[in-house]
Amino acid sequence: MKILVCMKQVPQKDAPLKLNEAGTWIREDLSYEVNEPDAYALEEALRQKEKHGGEVVVITAGPARAQQVLREGLAKGADRAIHLEDAAFVGLDAFNTARAFAAAIQDEPFDLIFTGLQSDDYGYAQTGVILAELLGWPHATIIMQIEKSDSGGASSSIRVKRELEAGFFQYVDLPLPAVLTIQSGINKLRYATLIGIKQAKNKPMRKVAMAEVQSAVGPNQQKIERLYIPQKTKKTEMLEGSPGEIAKKLVDKLRNEVRVL
Amino acid sequence: MDILVIVEQTGGKLNRVSWETLAGAQAIAAETGGAVEAAVLGSGISSVAAEVAAKKVARVFALESPQLAAYTPDAFAAALQQFLSDKKPKLVLMPHTYQVRDFAPKLATALGRALISDVIGYKKDGDRLLFTRQMFQGKFAADVSFAGEPPHFVTFQTGAFRGDQAQAGASAAPIETVTIEVPAAALRNKPQEAFKEAKQAVDLTQAGIIVAVGRGIKEQKNIELAQQLAQALGGELAASRPICDSGWLPMDRQIGSSGQTVAPKLYLALGISGAIQHIVGMKGSRTIIAINKDAEAPIFEIADYGVAANLFDVVPPLIEEIKKAKAGA
Numbered sequence: 369m370k371i372l373v374c375m376k377q378v379p380q381k382d383a384p385l386k387l388n389e390a391g392t393w394i395r396e397d398l399s400y401e402v403n404e405p406d407a408y409a410l411e412e413a414l415r416q417k418e419k420h421g422g423e424v425v426v427i428t429a430g431p432a433r434a435q436q437v438l439r440e441g442l443a444k445g446a447d448r449a450i451h452l453e454d455a456a457f458v459g460l461d462a463f464n465t466a467r468a469f470a471a472a473i474q475d476e477p478f479d480l481i482f483t484g485l486q487s488d489d490y491g492y493a494q495t496g497v498i499l500a501e502l503l504g505w506p507h508a509t510i511i512m513q514i515e516k517s518d519s520g521g522a523s524s525s526i527r528v529k530r531e532l533e534a535g536f537f538q539y540v541d542l543p544l545p546a547v548l549t550i551q552s553g554i555n556k557l558r559y560a561t562l563i564g565i566k567q568a569k570n571k572p573m574r575k576v577a578m579a580e581v582q583s584a585v586g587p588n589q590q591k592i593e594r595l596y597i598p599q600k601t602k603k604t605e606m607l608e609g610s611p612g613e614i615a616k617k618l619v620d621k622l623r624n625e626v627r628v629l
Numbered sequence: 630m631d632i633l634v635i636v637e638q639t640g641g642k643l644n645r646v647s648w649e650t651l652a653g654a655q656a657i658a659a660e661t662g663g664a665v666e667a668a669v670l671g672s673g674i675s676s677v678a679a680e681v682a683a684k685k686v687a688r689v690f691a692l693e694s695p696q697l698a699a700y701t702p703d704a705f706a707a708a709l710q711q712f713l714s715d716k717k718p719k720l721v722l723m724p725h726t727y728q729v730r731d732f733a734p735k736l737a738t739a740l741g742r743a744l745i746s747d748v749i750g751y752k753k754d755g756d757r758l759l760f761t762r763q764m765f766q767g768k769f770a771a772d773v774s775f776a777g778e779p780p781h782f783v784t785f786q787t788g789a790f791r792g793d794q795a796q797a798g799a800s801a802a803p804i805e806t807v808t809i810e811v812p813a814a815a816l817r818n819k820p821q822e823a824f825k826e827a828k829q830a831v832d833l834t835q836a837g838i839i840v841a842v843g844r845g846i847k848e849q850k851n852i853e854l855a856q857q858l859a860q861a862l863g864g865e866l867a868a869s870r871p872i873c874d875s876g877w878l879p880m881d882r883q884i885g886s887s888g889q890t891v892a893p894k895l896y897l898a899l900g901i902s903g904a905i906q907h908i909v910g911m912k913g914s915r916t917i918i919a920i921n922k923d924a925e926a927p928i929f930e931i932a933d934y935g936v937a938a939n940l941f942d943v944v945p946p947l948i949e950e951i952k953k954a955k956a957g958a
Contacts, residue, residue, distance in 0.1 A: 381844070381902070384925070385768055394765070404871075462734070463743060488766055491905070492746050497702075497734035506817035507702065509731045510887075531887060532823055533727050539821040551887070553874030589743030589777035593759060598770040598930060606935045614936055615946035618918065619954050621934055626916045628838055628862065628895050629954050 369422035371413040374483040376403040377434040402437045405484025409550040414445045423447045429457035442568035443560035454578040461588045466498035471584035472576045481547045500547035507547040631663025633718040638677045646724040648792030672698035685796040689804045696811040701818045702732040708809040725784035737782045744782035749789045766904040767927035838864030838895045845900015849877040861951040869907045885910035903928030
């Protein structure tokens with residue numbers, strides 16, 4: 369089993385975000401981390417490899433700082449990494465990101481590609497499905513479990529458990545190669561070990577410049593005209609004071625306004 | 630064709646969120662002057678088509694095929710690709726359901742077009758439309774335009790429009806049945822029947838008071854504090870997805886797009902930042918109180934009462950005050 373895991377670097381959850389001067393993007397001088405759903409995708413790939421053997425390759429697109437998510441992937445057990453390295457990748461829409469990935473891996477025969485189910489920055493929830501369509505592969509989204517995989521030559525297939533809405537689930541069989549978007553919580557994340565971090569330094573990292581995939585990428589078909597802090601739809605009454613005073617004010621609201629006491 | 634709404638049905642039953650998409654389409658049409666048509670896909674869907682035809686739409690297309698009986702991304706994308714190549718709508722609107730998320734990016738890609746997903750509203754900007762979507766987990770909003778050729782695909786987040794505002798038509802709209810041929814060999818995914826896990830132990834939808842915890846609770850042992858608050862109020866304990874993913878509370882106590890949708894009298898959010906996936910599950914609550922140390926957290930956008938403070942400072946005295954109030958009452 370040869371599995372590619374698409375990973376993204378996103379702003380850290382607690383990082384204070386500021387708008388750039390043009391009001392079209394955030395200022396990028398902040399702390400970043402691995403997009404959380406992608407961490408679950410990587411973990412699932414590592415578990416599949418531990419069960420069935422094979423190789424796990426991590427890929428990302430972004431400037432030099434994005435290499436950190438690949439280093440983390442390698443430290444946790446991925447075998448090698450592919451870095452589409454250019455600041456311009458950050459501004460690509462999902463269609464173009466998928467096209468760049470497809471171009472970068474065109475000479476590599478993968479059995480499976482995993483992505484997180486969506487990113488914490490754009491939140492398109494599209495790149496994995498688009499990548500499958502570009503490659504001509506089947507896909508399944510919001511995967512909660514990989515039940516079995518028969519890697520028996522030409523008839524290889526996989527059974528996955530999809531999460532549906534309203535508490536429903538569904539098993540789906542699909543042939544390989546395939547793209548799966550992985551739901552958060554599918555597994556328990558591992559930590560990188562010291563040995564893993566050390567070994568990661570010697571693992572191969574292929575760099576792909578924008579020029580190498582440029583011919584596959586077109587103009588963005590959707591454009592962010594303006595980014596802004598959302599207007600409040602509700603008038604929030606902020607309660608202030610010492611913890612004791614706040615507690616008293618809250619109880620007053622609970623008794624006289626909400627009427628639950 | 631101007632605007633096409635793709636409604637969702639399962640087993641001949643309309644997914645009610647489709648009315649929200651239709652209400653959004655009607656609102657856009659009222660401003661831009663276009664006509665709204667609707668399409669439904671499946672097998673044996675005439676009654677769903679008739680239900681949609683009672684609304685204010687120019688026409689309803691029933692895309693019928695035995696291959697559409699069970700949902701597969703291959704069949705749905707292939708059927709709609711055929712249909713849209715023929716009808717050439719300018720704008721295709723869909724609800725942002727798990728099913729649509731599964732096939733819509735594939736469909737748009739097959740046609741070489743763009744999909745603006747998870748949209749919460751629109752703005753008219755001269756001759757064009759801008760679609761508003763949340764970014765960075767709701768900390769920002771973005772107005773997004775289409776740069777390429779139509780059809781332009783948009784999915785609407787649940788709650789973006791009010792389904793009860795979908796207007797009824799003066800008379801039933803004509804229904805046109807379109808027979809779609811999808812070769813069985815083209816369907817690569819073999820789906821099994823949908824099922825529920827062992828039945829849910831708690832039905833949070835019936836709770837009048839919910840105390841919900843998010844990442845701000847920090848450690849599993851701190852869940853106890855939230856439990857004490859829930860007990861003092863006589864409410865149920867719930868959580869955002871990360872808490873259940875970590876196994877700190879069982880999955881059946883999860884609120885949000887992948888958990889339960891609730892509308893209690895009181896929703897008290899402790900250390901919940903307010904990611905979109907959580908908000909859609911609780912924004913219908915009568916009163917929302919949020920306690921979060923980050924004053925910029927999106928949860929305060931929808932809270933009635935906000936406390937920008939450390940929950941570990943505020944909750945212990947709050948429990949005492951509630952106990953005092955109840956003892957005195």
